[in-house]
Amino acid sequence: MSNPMKNFTLSRNAFGQLCLKTEAGQFYEQVLPVRAFPISLPGECIAIVDRDGQELVWLDDLNQVSADNLIIIKEELANREFMPVLMKISEVSSFATPSTWTVETSRGATQFVLKGEEDIRRISKDTYLISDNHGVQYLIENIQLLDKHSRRLLDRFL
Template identity: 45%
Template sequence: MNTVEPPPGRLARNAFGRLVWSAPGAAGEEVVPVRAFPLGDPDGCIALVNAAGRELAWIERLDALPEAMRRLVSEELAGRDFMPGILRIVSVSGYATPCTWQVETDRGPAVLSLRSEQDIRRVAPSSLLIADGNGLHFLVRDVAALDRASRRLLDRFL
C-alpha cells in the first residue's frame, strides 16, 4: 500500500480568517481548497488554488494531512459546499413535469421544483444529482439507501 505524503508547506488562517499557504522558500499566499471530484471522491484530490486560479498545492487524500491542516481544509470546504443530500422523498405533486417535490434532506425539510426529467442526472452508479428550478442542487448519495416509498416515487422519473 502506498502512503500519501502531505504537500510540503504550511497552512494557516490570516488575521481576516482566510487560508494562507506558505510553501518552503516562498511568501504566503491566500488560497481556496477546491475538490477535483466533489461527488465521486470528496476526500481525495483537493487543490489549493490562489485568487488567480493557479494551483499552489495538491492534496492527494484529505486524511493524509496532519490534524490541524485537515481541520482547516475541512472547515473551508464545509463553508463553500452546499449540496443537501436527499434522505427521503415525502411527496410529489404529480408524475409529469413540471412538479413540486417535498423532501427530507440532511439539512432539514425542503421543497424543490422539478422542471423536467433532465433535471435528474446520474453522477455515479448509485448517486443522483437533482437540479431544482431555483438553481439549487440536491444529491441522492445512494438510491438503494432510500426507503421503499421514496424509491418508488423516484423510479417514476427515471
C-alpha cells in the same frame, strides 16, 4: 502544473480569507481548496488554488496534511459546499415538470422545484444528483436505500 508539495501552512488573514505559506516562504492570499471528485472521492484529489484558479498544491489524499491544515481544509470545504443528502421523497406536486418536491434530507425537511428531468443526473449505478431551481444540489447516495414510496416517485422522472 501540479505541485505535490505537502509542507505548507494554511491560515486566515484579518479578513477571514484563507492564506497559504509554502515551505520556501511564498505567501498567497485568497486560496481555496477544491475537490476534483466531491462525490466519489471526497477525501482524495484535492487542489489548493489561488484566486485565479492556478493550482498551488495537489493532495492525493487529505491524510497527507498536518492536523492543523486538515481542520482548516475541512472547515473551508464545509463552508463552501452545501449538498444535503436526500433521504426520503414525501410528495411531488406533478409528474410533469416543473414540479414541487417535498423531501426529507440530512439537513431536515424542505421543498424544492424541479425544473426538468434533465436536472436529475446519474453519477454512478446507484448515486444521483438532483439540482433544484435555485441551483441547490441534493445527493442520493444510494437509490437502493430509499424507501419504496420514494423510489416509486423518483422512477417516474428517470
